[in-house]
Amino acid sequence: MIECNNLTFSYRKATPILKEFNLTLENGGIYGLLGKNGAGKSTLLYLMCGLLTPAAGEVLVNGVNVRRRLPSTLRDIFLVPEEFDLPSITLEDYCRINAPFYPDFSMEALKRNLETFEMPEKIHLGYLSMGQKKKAYMCFALACNTPILIMDEPTNGLDITSKVQFRRFLAAQMNENRIILISTHQVHDVELLLDHIVIVDNRQLLLNRKTSEITSRLRFFNTLGAPDTDDPRLLYSARGVGGFANIARREDPLDEETDLNLESLYELCCRNPKLVENIFNPDNTSEHEQLG
Amino acid sequence: MNNLDNFDKFSFSRFMMLAKREIISSKNIFLMELAVVAGLIIIAEFFISWSALPSLNDVKEYPSCYYSDSTCVSIIFVLGIWGFAFLANIAASLVCLKLSNKKGRITTFMTVGTQGEKYLLNFLIYDVFFVLYFFTVWLLVDLVRVIYVDMVYPFEGKWVLFYAIDQWNWMVALGTIALFLFSQAFYTLVSAFSPKLAFLKAFGLSYAVGFLLIPYSFFCSVVLIDKSFSGESNVIVIMASSVMIIYAIAMQLLAYYRYKETDII
Numbered sequence: 001m002i003e004c005n006n007l008t009f010s011y012r013k014a015t016p017i018l019k020e021f022n023l024t025l026e027n028g029g030i031y032g033l034l035g036k037n038g039a040g041k042s043t044l045l046y047l048m049c050g051l052l053t054p055a056a057g058e059v060l061v062n063g064v065n066v067r068r069r070l071p072s073t074l075r076d077i078f079l080v081p082e083e084f085d086l087p088s089i090t091l092e093d094y095c096r097i098n099a100p101f102y103p104d105f106s107m108e109a110l111k112r113n114l115e116t117f118e119m120p121e122k123i124h125l126g127y128l129s130m131g132q133k134k135k136a137y138m139c140f141a142l143a144c145n146t147p148i149l150i151m152d153e154p155t156n157g158l159d160i161t162s163k164v165q166f167r168r169f170l171a172a173q174m175n176e177n178r179i180i181l182i183s184t185h186q187v188h189d190v191e192l193l194l195d196h197i198v199i200v201d202n203r204q205l206l207l208n209r210k211t212s213e214i215t216s217r218l219r220f221f222n223t224l225g226a227p228d229t230d231d232p233r234l235l236y237s238a239r240g241v242g243g244f245a246n247i248a249r250r251e252d253p254l255d256e257e258t259d260l261n262l263e264s265l266y267e268l269c270c271r272n273p274k275l276v277e278n279i280f281n282p283d284n285t286s287e288h289e290q291l292g
Numbered sequence: 293m294n295n296l297d298n299f300d301k302f303s304f305s306r307f308m309m310l311a312k313r314e315i316i317s318s319k320n321i322f323l324m325e326l327a328v329v330a331g332l333i334i335i336a337e338f339f340i341s342w343s344a345l346p347s348l349n350d351v352k353e354y355p356s357c358y359y360s361d362s363t364c365v366s367i368i369f370v371l372g373i374w375g376f377a378f379l380a381n382i383a384a385s386l387v388c389l390k391l392s393n394k395k396g397r398i399t400t401f402m403t404v405g406t407q408g409e410k411y412l413l414n415f416l417i418y419d420v421f422f423v424l425y426f427f428t429v430w431l432l433v434d435l436v437r438v439i440y441v442d443m444v445y446p447f448e449g450k451w452v453l454f455y456a457i458d459q460w461n462w463m464v465a466l467g468t469i470a471l472f473l474f475s476q477a478f479y480t481l482v483s484a485f486s487p488k489l490a491f492l493k494a495f496g497l498s499y500a501v502g503f504l505l506i507p508y509s510f511f512c513s514v515v516l517i518d519k520s521f522s523g524e525s526n527v528i529v530i531m532a533s534s535v536m537i538i539y540a541i542a543m544q545l546l547a548y549y550r551y552k553e554t555d556i557i
Contacts, residue, residue, distance in 0.1 A: 102404070
């Protein structure tokens, strides 16, 4: 479990990016962290890994302050940053020198992951393209079987086929003891994969809900023409390619449950955060978790 | 490994695993460094030998070879110490090199190990492994010189190793170690605060201040060659060495604290 308690962070003299920020991520979920550029997504990821020191508050991983950078905490976390360096050695050597630090590393899982990405087992990391390096690194990250896997923009640099493969192999690796946190702008790449949505914007934590809860309260649908704006259940409508993407309240449980449209949900949260809060937390609208 | 309290303390086996990981993942750089060290030693010995050794045609005219003179051997010895100190300072300035960019900082701080293990890792590689390598290569190269000199001037050549052992005394050892620790701690400290081009910065700073070069020059050039101290001089060497070692410890602690508290941005 990851707990961010009253977290405050700012870069030098700048305005705080996070202020008294609270967030809890439970085991057994694939969390999607969404937000605009500069909203503090990567900062939050780094704080969760103990790579930054908060001005106030703390991040606890299984009850231990992650900023202490203890080996027992570090072996439970694997971070796949947006940009990284890999040594110019073979993948086999890379595994030989890095796998011993992760007690649950599985060579079978690595082979399986490589197979999913249609990559050979015998590769030299120095001769790979950026996208291939990313795939190899993610294969290793998943094979380490750490309880917490954090990925910053994992689909950047991947081709279309690889994005499909990425979704497939990530879903296959999930279990109830694991937290996978994915920060991304490319919502379509991951929307079918996520079971929790965390949206940050304008220094606020706008949403932290299970996708099942979201789809139980909201209905996502497309129309060719403009929807009936007089419908009180209609919350959001935006013209897109080939029609309108809409969100409405799902008041009747008998209404058909729809697939989540992350882009529309994100827009709705940014445009009307109070309304979203009211939908998911009608009894306590004043408690707004702030992002700086 | 199962006990978390023990897992979070210094572990020698993990330390060695980290060293193996570091050496394998940076093997090209290390091989290049080893080649450069060997090359520099060979070049230094070659020029010293060349300038000191008369040509084969002049053997009869120069029956007494300069090179058998203990002063000449001392020069090799002093140059060896100088060369080693230079390399050790380059190594010290590389201690925090990986912290010079964000990717390196992420990789370093996400590595499973205590902060102490990760910090000491570089010293294991450069202070233990490189020291052994440096002196091994130096002695091998000098052995070649001795064999060559013996061929030209039988029984005149001297192997620096034996000469060093003959001439060694505790004052020389203490002073050398103190200077080494002091200068290395200084270069490490500069590296911890400003990892990019740390060697040039530390060298420039020490040159400007003169507090490293002047005593080094004095110690190496005068004391080692002339071996002119005894009695009261010993007290001075002991005091100066103690001060340098205390400063070295303080600088290393400061560098480690800086390393430990560094954030990725």
